[in-house]
Amino acid sequence: MTETKSLTLNGASHTNGKAHTNGKIKVNGDVQPNEQLVDAFADGTVAISANTPELVPGLVDQVASLGKDVNLQDHKDRSTLLEAARSLVYALETPREAMIRYCWSQATLYAALETGVDLDVFAVLSKDEKPKTATDLAAATGADPVMLARILKHLAAMGVILETGPNEYRRTGISSSLSMKRYNDAYPCMTNCITAGVLALPAQLKKDSYANPSNGKDCAFQRGFNTDLHFFEFMKANPEIASQFNNHMSAYHQGRPSWMDVGFYNVPSLFPNVEQNDVLLVDVGGSMGHDLSEFRRKWRDAPGRLVLQDLPEVIAQAKIMQLHWSIEAMEHDFFTEQPIKGARAYYMHSVLHDWTDDHCRKILTGLVGAMKRGYSKVLINENVIPDTNAYWETTSLDLIMMADFASTERTEAHWHRLVESAGLKITKIWSAQKGVESLIECELA
Incomplete structure (x- = not known):
């Protein structure tokens, strides 16, 4: 008589058969190795073979085709080719190579970049097109030449600077940008207020049994930076770090399509029935007023008043920066009642992603009470x-x-749930291109 063996695979029962399940099978309740998968992993071929080889031929053709007529000054052309090239790299890269890139190159590149920023290496290197030796750069920055040569070699290996000979380097677009504070502030900013929180995320998630974080005063940030302060309280207590953060955010937004550009959102649709003394736009939590200043530059003849709102210390700083005379600066906490009633539009840029749904609901509800x-x-x-x-x-x-x-950054379904819970409805989501913030247009429900 032949014995019938029951196999439990992914919760289903099978008879006298085998199936792959994480390299193992269960036979009569006992875990048995799946020999085919064990052999594949044991000889290392998985780790040293191309990641997705079946995609390589098509991606090579795509990159070649796109590269023939690419206009590098056209954002869409350039970004399409860049994405295809990245996809080709990911397909060609072996799991072993990816592991080393994730674990070695990214952390060490960051350390090299921040060291270079602190030494002003990039400012010296980017003065002109002339190649400079590691010895020259060490003399100009006061660094140990042996140490700096090691840093420079890694920066060249990672494409930040261009190697022109033994221990000799030339500037690139990246290194030139790193000579400017607006861009090089990103690196100390990340170290001083972001990265330690991100690195603490796995431990924090494990502690919280992998629940979705919902308390901004008890999350990975507090663990990573050993503080009881919320991120924004931390910024207030550390104004130099806050300045670095503001520079980083301004650089992040540079060169990206803006909702007020022609062809993105229908800006003129806001103008009818708006008189000069009416409020056209309230920038809620608008920081230094960059968005309203941009709006005034691009829509000089727009009717009505522009009002910038933020906390007192931010508004004081914005006034020092000499806002355009037509922008009114007002102290306001967006968790309290909105004082401007019946404005044509209440605008928020990257405000709600800083807060949980409960906090966002409070912010939005405050606007609902002021809307006409x-x-x-x-x-x-x-x-x-x-x-x-x-x-x-x-x-x-x-x-x-x-x-x-x-x-969180939110999906379309999440946005609908959130705004509807505050008494609003989304009338349209306006988008320009992949990876760029959309404009979510809402009215009273």
């Missing part, structure tokens, strides 16, 4: 994560928000 039905709008300038093919900048930012704010 059939006239007022809420314009939310934020990321909308697509259901598929999300962009890496957006998914990276989502995990940063999870770690350091216990907040």
Whole structure:
């Protein structure tokens, strides 16, 4: 008589058969190795073979085709080719190579970059096109020449600077940008207020039994930076770090399509029935007023008043920066009642992603009470994560928000749930291109 053996695979029962399940099978309740998978992993071929070889031929053709007629000054052309090239690299790269890139190159590159910024190496290197030796750069910066030569070699290996000979280097676009504070502040900024929180995320998630973070005063940020302060309280207590953060954010937004550009949002649709003494736009939590200043430059003849709102210390700083005379600066905490009633539009740029849904609901409810039905709008300038093919900048930012704010970048469905819970409805989501913040247009429900 033949014995019948029962196999439990992924919760289903099978008879006298085998199936792959994480390299093991269960026979009569006992875990048995799946010999085929064990052999594949044991000889190392998986780790040293191309990641997705079946995609390589098509991606090679795509890169070659796109490269023939690419206009590098056209953002869409350049970014399409860049994404195809990245996809080709990921397909060609072996798991072993990816592991070393994740574990070695990224952390060490960051250390090299921050060291170079602190030494002003990039400012010296970028004075002109002339190649400079490691010895020259060490003399100019006061660094140990042996140490600096090691740093420079890694920066060249990672494409930050260009190697022109033995221990000799020339500037690139990246290194030239790193000679400017607006861009090089990003590196100490990350070290001083972001990265330790992100690195603490796995331990924090494990402690919380892998629940979605929801408390901005008890998340990975506090663990990583050994503080009881919320991120924004930490910024207030450390003004130099806050300045670095503001520079980083301004650099992040540079060169990206803006909702007020022609062809993005229908800006003139806001103008009818707005008189000169009416409030056209309230920038809620608008920081230094960069967005309103941009709006005034691009729409000089727009009717009505522009009002910038933020906390007292921020408004004081904005006034020092000499806002355009037509922008009114007002102290306001967006968790309290909105004092400007019946404005045409209440605008928020990257405000709600800093906060949990409960906090966002409070912010939005404060606006609802000030809106005029059939006239007022809420314009939310934020990321909308697509259901598929999300962009890496957006998914990276989502995990940063999870770690350091216990907040999130939201999907379209999430945005609908959130605004509707506050008494609003989304009338349209305006988008320009992948990875760029959309404009979510809302009215009273």
